[in-house]
Amino acid sequence: MKDKIKSAIMDLFENVPESQEAKELQEEMISNAEEKYEDLIQRGFTEEQSYTMVMGSIGDVEELLADLGAQSDDGKKAKSEYWEKQSEYWEKQCEYWKWQGENLEKQAKNLGQHAKNFGQQMEQSAGDLGQQAKEALNAFLSAGIIDNISSSIKQIISDAGINLQNDDGKYKDMEICNERKFTTDGITSIVMEVQSSPIDVDVQLTTDPEIFIQELYNKDPKEDQLLQYAVNGKQLKIQYGSNMIGFPRRGTVRVFLPEGFAGSLEELKILTASGDIKLEDIGAAKQVYKTMSGDVCGACAIGDVSIGTVSGDIAFEAVEGEVQVKTVSGDVKIQKAVGKTNVGTASGDVKVKDCQGDAVIRTASGDVECNLTQAGEKLEVSTASGDVELTIPDGIGVQMTLNTASGDIDTFCDCISTDENVKYVKTGKRAVGTIGEEPYLKIKVSTASGDIEINR
Amino acid sequence: MSIASDLLRGNTDTIILASLAEHDSYGYLINKEIMAKTEAQIELKDATLYSAFRRLEKEGLVTTYWGDEEVGARRRYYSITEKGREVYGQNKAEWQKAKQMIDSLLV
Helix, strand or coil, rough: HHHHHHHHHHHHHCCCCCCCCHHHHHHHHHHHHHHHHHHHHHHHCCHHHHHHHHHCCCCHHHHHHHHCCCCCCHHHHHHHHHHHHHHHHHHHHHHHHHHHHHHHHHHHHHHHHHHHHHHHHHHHHHHHHHHHHEEEEHHHHHHHHHHHCCHHHHHHHHHHCCCCCCCCHHHHHHHEEEEEECCCCCCCCCEEEECCCCCEEEEEEEHHHHHCEEEECCCCCCCHHCCCEEECCCEEEEEEECCCCCCCEECCCCCCEEEHCCCCCCEEEEEEEEEEEEECCCCCEEEEEEECCCCCCEEEEECCCEEECCCEEEEEEEEEEEEEEEEEECEEEEECCCEEEEEECCCCCCEEEEECCEEEEEEECCCEEECCCCCCCCEEEEEECCCCCECCCCCCCCEEEEECCCCCCEEEHHCCCCCCCEEEEEEEEEEEEEEEECCEEEEEEECCCCCEEEEE | CCHHHHHHHHCCHHHHHHHHHHEEHHHHHHHHHHHCCCCCCCCCCCHHHHHHHHHHHCCEEEEEEECCCCCCCCCEEEEEEEHHHHHHHHHHHHHHHHHHHHHHCCC
C-alpha cells in the first residue's frame, strides 16, 4: 500500500520538468504521506481507508506544480488523475457491497430452502415410519407368520391403528371416545399440552354454562390413553395419557368454552405436534399456540397472542392485542392486527391486511405485504430476498428510511417530490425522506435483493 | 466553517511560522500539531502546506534541511530564521489588532 501511495504521488509529478527542486518536493511529500499512512493504520483504519484518507488530504496541487514549471494543462491532467483515483476507490467500494449483498441473498435463500426441506422431511419421515411398519406387518401377514402370533399381539397391531388390509376411508370416521365437563368456577387458565400426539384441537364457543370437552379418535383408545385432566387451583390442565403405545393415529379434541367465560380467561395455552389448532373468538388475555407441522387458524382473538409453528401456516381474522408469530416455513396471514405486530419467518410469506399498530416483520426469503390503516409509530420490515409491499394511509406524516443492496425502490414519493411538504431523496439503492408533518410514522425497510414498494 | 476557512487561508503562513517558532519541524508533524491544538477541526491540505513552505523559503523566513533518518524515508525539516521570527511577531500583533476590531464590530 505504501508503494501505491508512492506511485500515486509520483504520478502527480509526471508532467513536471525534472529538477532538483521537484525531486526534493516529491521525496518530501512521499515521506510525509507514508508517515501519515502508518499513523492511520496504528489508529485502526484499514489499509484501503488509510490510503484514501492520505490521498484525500493531498488537495489541489495544480498551483504548486505549476510553480515548478508544469504546464497548466498538465496540471489539470494531474488533478483529474487524482479525482480518477478517488472515484476508482468508490467504485471498488460499491462492487464490494454489491458482492456482499449477493452473498447475503444466497445465504438467505439457502436458509429458507433448508428450513422448508427440514419441515417436509419431518413430515415425510413420520409418514414413512408408519408406512414401513404397515408394510412389515403386511409382509408378516402374507407370510402367514401373524396367524401364529397370539391374539394379544394382534390386539397391539390393531391398537396401533394399522389397518392391515385397506386403510382408505376408515380413518376419516372418528368417533367420540370420551366426554368431560368442568365447571368454570375459579378457572382462569386452560393449558393443553399434547405435544407428542397428532391431535387436532378445535376450540369453539357454546351457550352452555360449563366447559365441555370431547375427544374423538379414529379408533377406541384404551383407558390410559385418554387425555388426563387436572384442575389445580385456577388452572385446568390437559395432558396426554400415560400410555402412548398404540395411540390412535388421529384424534381431535373439541373444547367448548362458555361464551362469557372465553372472554374472561387470563390464559389459554395449546401445544400440539402435528395437529392443527382451530379457534373461534377467544378473549383470553394471554394466548399461546404452538404446533410443529399443523396450522393455526383463528377467528378474532382478543388479547395478546403468541404463535409458533415449524412448517404450519398461520391465519387469523383479527387479533385485538399484540401478536407475535415465529415460524420457519409457514405463511402468516392476519386480516386485522390492532396491537403491535411482530412476525419472524424464514421462508414463509407475511401478509397483514389491516394493520393498526406498530409492526416489526422479518423474513429471509418470504415476501411481505402490509397494509397500514392507522398512523402508528413505526413500521419496520427486513428481508433478504423477499419483496416488500407496504401501503400507508393517505395524509399522515411519514419518515422513511429504505435500503436495499440490489433490489428496486419504488415509492409514492417518486411522482410527488415537487410538493413542498415532501423532503425525499432517492439515490440508487437508498431512499430517505419525510413527507407531511409530525408526528411521523417511522418506516424502515431493508432488503438484500428484494424490491421495496411503498404506496398510499 | 466558511468564515473560519477564509481566515485560515489568509493566515496559513503565520500558522506555520507559529509552529516553527516552537521548534524545527516537518510537514506531517506540523499538521499533526495543528490538528492536536484544534481538536482535529483544522487540517491543512498537503498542497497548501507545501506551497506555503516554498513561499516562506523564498522570502527567507524559513530554511530547510534534510534529516538523517536511519529507518524509512528522509524527512525535510524547516527551521525559522530571525527574519521569520520578526515577521511572525508582526503578523501576530496585527492579528490581535484585527481580532479586537472585528470583535468590537460584532458585539
